[in-house]
Amino acid sequence: MQAFxxxxxxxxxxxxVAEAISLLPGVLVAEDVLGPYDVVVRVEAADTTELPGVVQRIQRVPGITRTLTCQVAAH
Structure with missing residues (x-):
């Protein structure tokens, strides 16, 4: 499963922050962007039980003030 x-x-x-996150396991891509958010990350996990661990690793990166996780709908 994937999420943004x-x-x-x-x-x-x-x-x-984007550079540090790009090195973490489960991260497919991390880009610094312009707009209401500063970094957009696409992550991948084997299933919904592993996704929180990927997000928690991201949230530990210094310099982050807030995150919002959006799971990609399964097709």
Whole structure:
């Protein structure tokens, strides 16, 4: 299963946060973006029981102030 994690960061930290997150297990891509969120991340987990662990690793990255996880609908 996959999900998007939308991230708000401390001012000026978006690029550093995106770079750090891109190295974490389960992260497919992490991009710094413009708009209401500073970083958008696409993650992958084997199932819904593993997804919280991936998100928790992301939330531990310094410089993050808020996250919103959006699970991709199964087809």
């Amino acid at each position: 994690v939308l991230i708000q960061t401390e001012v000026g930290k978006a690029l550093l």
